[in-house]
Amino acid sequence: MPGLHALNASFRRTRLTGWGHTSPSVGSLVPVDVEQDAASIVSSNPVRGVIARGLGRSYGDAAQNGGGSTLDMTTFDRVLDFDPASGIVEVEAGVSLNTLIQRFLPLGWFIPVSPGTRAVTVGGAIAADVHGKNHHRVGSFGEHIRSLDLLTGDGRLLHLTPEATPAEFWATVGGMGLTGAVMRATIALTAVPSSFVSVGTRRAEDLDALMALQVEMDAEHPYSVAWIDCLSKGARLGRGVLTVGRFAELDELLPSQALDPHTIPGEPLIEAPRYLPNGLLNRWTVAAFNEMWFRKAPRSRDAEIQSMSRFFHPLDGIGGWNRMYGSNGFLQYQFVVPDARADVVRLAIEELSSIGAASFLAVLKRFGPHNPAPLSFPIAGWTLALDIPAGVDGLAPTLDRLDEAVAAAGGRIYLAKDSRMRPELLAAMYPLLTEWQDVRSALDPNGTFQSDLARRLTL
Amino acid sequence: MIDSLGNAQSILLAGGTSEIGLALVQELSSPRLDRVVLAGRSIEDLDKAGATLSRSAARIESVALDIEQTTHHDALLDGIFAAGDVDVAIMAIGVLGEQSKDEQDPDAVEHVLKVNFTDSATLCLRLFQRLAAQGHGTLVVFSSVAAVRARRANFIYGASKAGLDAFTQGLIEMGRENGVNVVLVRPGFVRTKMTEGMPEAPFTVDASDVAHDVANAMRKGRTIVYSPAPVAAVAATLKVLPRPVLRKMPR
Numbered sequence: 001m002p003g004l005h006a007l008n009a010s011f012r013r014t015r016l017t018g019w020g021h022t023s024p025s026v027g028s029l030v031p032v033d034v035e036q037d038a039a040s041i042v043s044s045n046p047v048r049g050v051i052a053r054g055l056g057r058s059y060g061d062a063a064q065n066g067g068g069s070t071l072d073m074t075t076f077d078r079v080l081d082f083d084p085a086s087g088i089v090e091v092e093a094g095v096s097l098n099t100l101i102q103r104f105l106p107l108g109w110f111i112p113v114s115p116g117t118r119a120v121t122v123g124g125a126i127a128a129d130v131h132g133k134n135h136h137r138v139g140s141f142g143e144h145i146r147s148l149d150l151l152t153g154d155g156r157l158l159h160l161t162p163e164a165t166p167a168e169f170w171a172t173v174g175g176m177g178l179t180g181a182v183m184r185a186t187i188a189l190t191a192v193p194s195s196f197v198s199v200g201t202r203r204a205e206d207l208d209a210l211m212a213l214q215v216e217m218d219a220e221h222p223y224s225v226a227w228i229d230c231l232s233k234g235a236r237l238g239r240g241v242l243t244v245g246r247f248a249e250l251d252e253l254l255p256s257q258a259l260d261p262h263t264i265p266g267e268p269l270i271e272a273p274r275y276l277p278n279g280l281l282n283r284w285t286v287a288a289f290n291e292m293w294f295r296k297a298p299r300s301r302d303a304e305i306q307s308m309s310r311f312f313h314p315l316d317g318i319g320g321w322n323r324m325y326g327s328n329g330f331l332q333y334q335f336v337v338p339d340a341r342a343d344v345v346r347l348a349i350e351e352l353s354s355i356g357a358a359s360f361l362a363v364l365k366r367f368g369p370h371n372p373a374p375l376s377f378p379i380a381g382w383t384l385a386l387d388i389p390a391g392v393d394g395l396a397p398t399l400d401r402l403d404e405a406v407a408a409a410g411g412r413i414y415l416a417k418d419s420r421m422r423p424e425l426l427a428a429m430y431p432l433l434t435e436w437q438d439v440r441s442a443l444d445p446n447g448t449f450q451s452d453l454a455r456r457l458t459l
Numbered sequence: 460m461i462d463s464l465g466n467a468q469s470i471l472l473a474g475g476t477s478e479i480g481l482a483l484v485q486e487l488s489s490p491r492l493d494r495v496v497l498a499g500r501s502i503e504d505l506d507k508a509g510a511t512l513s514r515s516a517a518r519i520e521s522v523a524l525d526i527e528q529t530t531h532h533d534a535l536l537d538g539i540f541a542a543g544d545v546d547v548a549i550m551a552i553g554v555l556g557e558q559s560k561d562e563q564d565p566d567a568v569e570h571v572l573k574v575n576f577t578d579s580a581t582l583c584l585r586l587f588q589r590l591a592a593q594g595h596g597t598l599v600v601f602s603s604v605a606a607v608r609a610r611r612a613n614f615i616y617g618a619s620k621a622g623l624d625a626f627t628q629g630l631i632e633m634g635r636e637n638g639v640n641v642v643l644v645r646p647g648f649v650r651t652k653m654t655e656g657m658p659e660a661p662f663t664v665d666a667s668d669v670a671h672d673v674a675n676a677m678r679k680g681r682t683i684v685y686s687p688a689p690v691a692a693v694a695a696t697l698k699v700l701p702r703p704v705l706r707k708m709p710r
Contacts, residue, residue: 015638022463025595026638048593060463066544066594066638327680331463396464400490419463422490452595455544456460456468 016064019057019322021329022390022419025066025452029053032076032094035151038181041069042448043155049450052181054121055096058128059332060419061452062176068450071181073123079103080184087189088146093123093182098265100189105308106262109189110247112144114312116363118265123182128416129174129376133223133245133312136368140378142173143371144188152180153448166372171439174376176415178454179443192247194261197223197311199245200302203294207238207346210364211382217244218366223311228362229290230349230386231283238349240364241297245311253305265309271319278326281389286358315361325389331419333399334385336367336378337411344409345384348402352386355394359386374432374439377414385417396420415453423457460546460595465678466491467546467597471539473524473582475499476508478651479601480551482670485512487547487677493517496539498524499552526552526578532585540589547677548586549599552579553620555653558613568615575619580626587630591637597677598634599642600627604690606645608697610705631682643683644673647690662689 011028027048032038041050048068055074056063064070076094083089087109089100098118100111115130124130129142138144147161150172158180160169172179200221204210210226218224221244228240250261257263315321322330333352337344345364352359363385367378388395403413403425412429413421427433437459453459461467466489472480475497484495495512497505497519505521512519524535539545554574561567583600590596605613606620624643631641646669648660664687672686685691697705 013636020463023460023595024638025460025593026591026636027594061460066460067592068594329463390463396466396489399464420466420491423493452460456462 011069014070016053016056016070017329018060018062018064018419020059020331020390020419021322021325021327022331023061023452025061025064027065027067028069029072030069031072034076035157035183038071038076038151038183039155039157041071042151042153042181045446046448049448050181051449051451052093052123052127052177054094054124055119057117057120057124059417061456062128062416063124064452065450066452073121073181076183077121087191088186089189090184090186091122092184093121093126095122096120097122097125100187101308102264104189105192105195105264108191108193108262110192110195110308112138112188112190113141116313117316118313119316122185122187123177126173126182126185127175127177129371129373129378130416131367131378133225133365135378136218136224136366137222139368139371140376142170142373142376145173146186146188148172148182148186149184150180150443151183153444153446157183158443167439168443170371170373171375171436171443173371173373175373175436175440176375176453176459177451178449178459179440180449193249194247194253194257195263195308196248196253196257196261196305197245197308198248198252199243199304199306199311201298201300201304202242203240203297203299204242205239206236207240207349210238210240210242211342211345213242214364214366217242220244222246224365226364227293228349228364228384229294230357230359230362231287231290231353233353237353238346239294241294243311245306248305252303257305263307265307265313265316270317272321272323274323276323276326278328278391279389280326281324281358281360283356283358286360289360328389328391330387330389332385332387332417333402334383334414334417335402335406335411336381336383336414337406337409338379338381339366341409341411342382344405344411345382347405348384348386351398351402352388355392355398357386357388357392357395357398359388361385361387374436375415375430377412377416379412381411385414415457418453418457421457426457426459460544461597462491468492469494469496469543469546471496471498471545471548471586472551473498473549473586474551474553475505475521475524476501477551478653478666479646479649479669480549481508481512482666483549483551483599483673486667486670486674488512494543495519496522496545498522498535498539500525526574526582529578529581532582536585536589540593544593545590545596547597547599548590550579550583550586551601552582553601556615558615561615571615572619572622575616576622576626579623583623583627583630587634587639587641590639591634594638596638597640597642598630599644599673599677600630602627602643602645604645604647604685604694604697607694608700608705640677640680641682642673642677644669644686645684645690645694646686647693662687662693
């Protein structure tokens with residue numbers, strides 16, 4: 001009988017959720033300080049398996065494992081080696097992108113790909129194959145990994161590289177932690193002239209104008225992203241603000257900035273209150289915010305010097321901002337469709353706007369080409385990401401309809417954000433799914449690596 | 460796994476022919492629902508009940524379960540859970556008995572108490588243990604407003620449900636540490652086969668109304684549900700009513 005006594009009693013039973021605070025489950029949380037901590041759990045044939053967890057920024061249930069074990073990798077966080085000539089750094093998987101920035105930006109090196117938050121571990125960034133504002137230029141995070149060490153379900157430690165072990169390497173990139181636990185990685189950092197960004201801003205009055213602007217400006221700017229007002233309707237549907245940027249040269253800085261051209265970001269400026277009511281972010285408050293945000297943006301401005309933090313990680317300035325959604329939590333809906341099917345972006349905005357699904361964080365971006373990783377999310381085309389409170393009426397059937405439209409258009413849903421999609425659509429969205437499953441079975445024949453996401457989607 | 464929008468992938472109904480239980484399964488049906496297990500005495504009746512579930516799960520299974528054969532319960536549940544996680548387990552087994560006859564017959568009283576309390580409570584615990592072992596899940600237990608205050612007209616049934624009710628309140632607390640949401644339902648008078656021919660009480664509802672209220676409570680994370688809602692006020696009143704007044708109340 002699989003009773004409570006069967007659980008790994010020596011570790012703390014902990015309730016875990018993703019960043020969206022939905023679908024909690026309880027399991028053993030195992031702190032990993034040294035490699036042996038992880039290896040001994042994995043080789044103990046743990047009940048209901050094991051998954052690695054970093055800083056918990058996946059929105060859904062990717063980094064939790066109800067009834068099983070979850071490796072807390074955030075204490076496995078040493079920087080092991082750095083070559084100041086090439087910018088190649090070797091780290092343990094629990095090192096955060098924030099740590100990499102704090103340590104290496106002062107030396108003139110930036111992370112090659114930055115998602116919207118610095119609070120992501122290297123292991124998590126590989127497992128979700130995260131992307132950033134420069135995807136159209138440099139691809140996703142996994143494309144900048146030179147090698148990684150993977151702890152597999154049968155207790156082996158494999159050294160993987162894209163050259164020598166391409167199948168295993170690319171199955172791990174974007175593999176949601178299910179091929180094994182990434183223990184160490186070697187990353188190629190990017191040289192930057194300063195820690196300031198020269199930013200261009202354009203306001204667009206509707207979706208067509210916004211998309212046209214983005215196509216035009218992506219060609220010249222390494223970093224590009226658009227914020228969309230998802231509650232605007234009619235002729236203003238999809239109005240938004242495009243921001244583009246590149247790291248600023250020293251001679252572009254103010255004298256005060258030039259004194260410390262590689263200044264680094266501080267701690268969060270403010271902390272969201274501990275308990276906030278449900279429904280704080282509703283269609284009216286968000287509409288007011290969106291109107292203000294849109295009006296505040298300049299119609300057109302160039303060469304504005306912003307700090308790295310403000311440009312890349314504006315929400316890191318507010319600690320625990322996910323609490324704004326109250327105890328009901330929220331989800332992020334992010335999909336990508338090929339360039340030719342930009343109509344699905346419009347459909348999504350229309351459908352969500354019609355049920356009043358207020359999203360104050362709505363982001364539109366163009367991706368460059370796909371990499372060889374079977375489960376990596378980005379494919380060439382348009383990606384739209386929206387944060388939506390979980391309590392909105394009619395949300396489930398609306399998102400189901402949008403999933404169908406995305407799949408039919410040859411697009412897909414981002415697994416690191418997912419908390420609700422239909423398992424049946426996965427194979428259509430990720431045509432290389434069975435190839436990935438073959439590699440995973442070979443790496444983990446007993447299915448030791450498990451997560452709530454894997455069980456929910458029968459991955 | 461119950462997803463971020465509250466949709467379950469698998470449901471186990473103990474008391475697989477219970478009208479309220481089936482109504483709840485129907486209410487919880489969504490495109491996510493993949494597996495429904497109906498457990499009850501007669502496979503034939505369960506199959507018939509399963510056929511009434513519309514737009515429901517891809518797979519509906521019937522499993523023989525006799526509430527009084529408690530020594531079989533572990534193996535039976537192990538079989539069900541081995542095939543996959545259960546997101547929602549519904550405990551909807553119970554007998555009403557016949558108060559006026561049963562109160563003369565200690566053996567009949569024992570049967571009602573055993574089925575509704577001890578056998579039901581141990582089955583609830585067995586379900587609870589398995590949900591706790593998977594680290595997530597919801598256990599719905601049907602008590603009754605009759606559990607709130609003993610009354611002349613139905614105290615045998617009331618006593619049996621009062622026992623289960625108190626036990627379930629404990630499970631609610633235990634569940635907080637184990638990731639199991641326990642929902643205790645206290646319906647008022649519900650029109651079903653079980654109550655057919657009985658005079659209806661105020662606020663009488665249909666099984667589907669109760670199911671709707673329970674599903675709502677699950678979404679909102681509430682643990683004790685009166686259905687329909689005004690029954691909560693009725694229960695609160697019954698609890699404090701002086702006995703002489705209580706005696707004069709109809710039914």
